[in-house]
Amino acid sequence: MAERSTEARHRHSVGLHHIAPAEALSRLLEAQMAAVQAVHTALPALEAVAEAASAALRRGGKMAYAGAGSSGLMALADCLELPGTFGIPPDRTPMLFAGGAAALLHMTGDVEDDPALAAADFAAAGLAAGDVMLCLSASGRTPYALELARAAKAAGVTVAGFANVPGSDLLALADLPVLLDTGPEVVSGSTRMGAGTAQKVALNLVSVLVGIRLGHVHDGFMVNVVADNAKLKDRAARIVAALSGVDHAAALAALAVTGGAVKPAVLVAGGRSAAQADEDLKRSAGHLAPHLG
Structure with missing residues (x-):
């Protein structure tokens, strides 16, 4: 099992609690910019994901999004924009989010550890062979995401796994692994920051390329x-x-x-x-x- 780099200490963490606010913001911004730069090495993988997803949609299939916690929110943000931006019907882009709508108002951590919930969400999404699932987990080992990936692969669904830790389980499971190696967070373990930023940028790139490939x-x-x-x-x-x-x-x-x-x-x-x-x-x-x- 790979060490969880997202839990390691960032060089800008030291003294963060007592430095001047302007310096704190400068450190945080530098880390965000570095996270965006980390997406560069993933461009070939993102192209492969967009090609698979656009092919699935072109033949009448689905491009699903999946995730828990902050990673799920990044997936949801991209998913919700597709109907208005590209005219893709919502039933063609289902969202599998740990805890469902209730978790959007009050997120709890326990739902991301429930494999039965993942299995139920997968069944409700109606995914079938030839569809594509974009599955996100910063650590690459969130139980909800891993259970979805296993269920999808068993059903013949192509799994695009997005993770921020090299060598993680989700990347090993995925048909199309996407590593966004953002490293430690300035606030250790707070993957809504660098990891989440890189995930959202990556999803922006994928969904726009899908729109281009579909003629939208x-x-x-x-x-x-x-x-x-x-x-x-x-x-x-x-x-x-x-x-x-x-x-x-x-x-x-x-x-x-x-x-x-x-x-x-x-x-x-x-x-x-x-x-x-x-x-x-x-x-x-x-x-x-x-x-x-």
Whole structure:
């Protein structure tokens, strides 16, 4: 078993309780920046995870998120953004969080040690062979995460294991191991800090690359955005205008024809009928690029 580097002493921990507040903040920020830098070495692994996840979603499967405590919160934060940002239905990206919704208001540590809870959560998620699970544990040996990983592998689900300790159990179990070697925390063992920061950055990268691979990002625009408030409706119109070359009013008119869907609205604004736009997008698997000059 690898030593838990997240529990070791950080060089900036010494004297943290009595140094000037500005110096304390500077030390904490330096550690956060180092955590972000640790993601660099994981880029090839993150690419593999995004490819597997986008392939699963493309064929109608699921990309699940899983974790307990701070790692679970990082997973949840990314998971909740996918429907609005990329238009991916929530039932395609289930979240398995130790303790469920109740734990979001009052997190307790005991739920992450309960294998029966993990088994029940896995069964409720409805994952099947060909799906992908993004499973997070800073230490790489949280019982909840490990039980989920074992259940997923037994069901033929591809496990992408994210951990911050080299040689940890989750990395050994995972089909797609992602090591985010952030080392000791300035507040020893507080993995909501460096480890959590690296996890969230890594998940940001994976989910955006998934969006790109699915055709939901074009030239940096969220072309599959779900426009369910005034800000996003305005954004949708600006996206249509920018990609089609029409003015704002024409972009709004195109969106009205497509029921607010951005991708077909871009093509409608360019002269296609709504039916033709839908047909063209089906042929290109949802990618706009083949239809734009």
